[in-house]
Amino acid sequence: MTEPVTVDTPADKPRRVAPFVVLAVAVVMAALFFVLASGTSGSDDEVGIIDSPLLGRAAPTVRSTTLDGEPFDLARRKGSWVVVNFFNSTCAPCRAEHPALVEFAEQQKSFGADGAELYTMLQINDDIDDVKNFFLTRGGDWPIVRDDEGTTNVAFGVALVPETFIIAPDGTVVLRWAGQIDADTLSRLVQQQREMYAGA
Amino acid sequence: MSSRSKWKRWPGWLALLLVLACFLAYGTAKDSGPLTPEERVELITQRIACPVCDGETVYESANPASAAIRSEVKAQVAAGVSTDDEIVAYIVQQFGAQTQLLPTASGFDALVWVLPAAALVCAGVGLFFAFRRWQRNVDAVPDDTDRAMVEAALAAESADVEADTGR
Numbered sequence: 001m002t003e004p005v006t007v008d009t010p011a012d013k014p015r016r017v018a019p020f021v022v023l024a025v026a027v028v029m030a031a032l033f034f035v036l037a038s039g040t041s042g043s044d045d046e047v048g049i050i051d052s053p054l055l056g057r058a059a060p061t062v063r064s065t066t067l068d069g070e071p072f073d074l075a076r077r078k079g080s081w082v083v084v085n086f087f088n089s090t091c092a093p094c095r096a097e098h099p100a101l102v103e104f105a106e107q108q109k110s111f112g113a114d115g116a117e118l119y120t121m122l123q124i125n126d127d128i129d130d131v132k133n134f135f136l137t138r139g140g141d142w143p144i145v146r147d148d149e150g151t152t153n154v155a156f157g158v159a160l161v162p163e164t165f166i167i168a169p170d171g172t173v174v175l176r177w178a179g180q181i182d183a184d185t186l187s188r189l190v191q192q193q194r195e196m197y198a199g200a
Numbered sequence: 201m202s203s204r205s206k207w208k209r210w211p212g213w214l215a216l217l218l219v220l221a222c223f224l225a226y227g228t229a230k231d232s233g234p235l236t237p238e239e240r241v242e243l244i245t246q247r248i249a250c251p252v253c254d255g256e257t258v259y260e261s262a263n264p265a266s267a268a269i270r271s272e273v274k275a276q277v278a279a280g281v282s283t284d285d286e287i288v289a290y291i292v293q294q295f296g297a298q299t300q301l302l303p304t305a306s307g308f309d310a311l312v313w314v315l316p317a318a319a320l321v322c323a324g325v326g327l328f329f330a331f332r333r334w335q336r337n338v339d340a341v342p343d344d345t346d347r348a349m350v351e352a353a354l355a356a357e358s359a360d361v362e363a364d365t366g367r
Contacts, residue, residue: 029317035308047219053293053294090266105319123264123265123268124264124268124271125267126268127266140279147268148272149268149272149275150268150269150270150272151268151271152274153264153265153268154268154269154271154272154291154295155294156294157295157296158265158293159251159252159265159295160252160265161264175258179252192363
């Protein structure tokens with residue numbers, strides 16, 4: 001029996017394109033994996049000093065009213081060290097932090113006119129009656145500022161409360177603290193900023 | 201392939217190109233009229249991710265931070281000073297790049313827009329060459345070498361048959 005006749009023509013030759021395509025896809029996937037793996041993963045529950053686009057810049061304009069109905073303008077606080085604490089009465093860490101703020105306020109009072117001024121900044125949808133009851137029962141006689149339009153929270157970039165900002169006498173934001181803070185840490189940070197400010 | 205059959209296919213391709221051009225022209229020139237402030241707020245807040253919650257836009261999130269951002273966007277739209285992009289840029293500046301849902305068309309983020317388009321073009325070019333190759337194989341006209349091969353194969357087969365019947 002005669003062997004079947006087979007003739008190779010150029011069109012019959014299999015083109016080895018698939019391995020190159022697979023290689024290219026693998027390279028792209030590896031590059032994407034590297035980029036994603038080396039990216040910084042944001043942590044929502046970060047506690048401590050954090051970065052802010054406001055640091056070293058003038059504090060945002062804050063014009064509102066306090067819970068007592070008094071007008072509040074942050075720009076008029078220039079000349080004093082100001083601590084702004086963002087708060088929500090439904091937030092457990094905010095409630096837990098409160099005794100520390102009461103202690104801090106007392107510490108600063110002992111410095112007289114040189115002591116830092118403390119302000120509580122509310123969030124947009126906090127219940128005003130709940131806030132009033134909270135401060136009535138837990139203490140705290142510093143001004144509580146409303147933010148009914150949410151403008152101040154957005155201007156400071158506050159997403160999670162509690163957050164605390166320290167503002168120098170020239171109106172510059174010098175420190176941002178995310179999460180709960182204790183009285184000694186807050187006093188120490190204010191003092192550090194005061195010394196750096198005096199040395200500058 | 202004869203030059204006549206080559207020209208026969210052109211009307212189909214031209215019609216396809218014409219339809220594509222019409223769709224593109226309609227898509228780019230389509231104007232649904234000016235947006236109301238509410239529609240603008242809706243569109244802008246859908247472009248911003250909730251800075252606290254996972255997988256939600258500011259438009260749909262009930263978080264206080266999202267509520268504050270919605271209110272701020274509403275105020276800026278009502279003021280009529282900033283464009284949509286400027287409002288989104290302001291929010292992203294305050295809350296960080298993770299709140300920007302639509303990647304920008306510059307820098308590394310531009311790959312998100314460029315890669316799918318490049319993949320589409322590559323796939324189109326690949327299909328074009330593949331179709332052409334298949335078509336060339338179908339249109340192949342046997343030449344003298346092919347005829348000689350067929351004759352040789354037939355002769356060999358008939359020789360086999362004769363050998364079998366003569367056995």
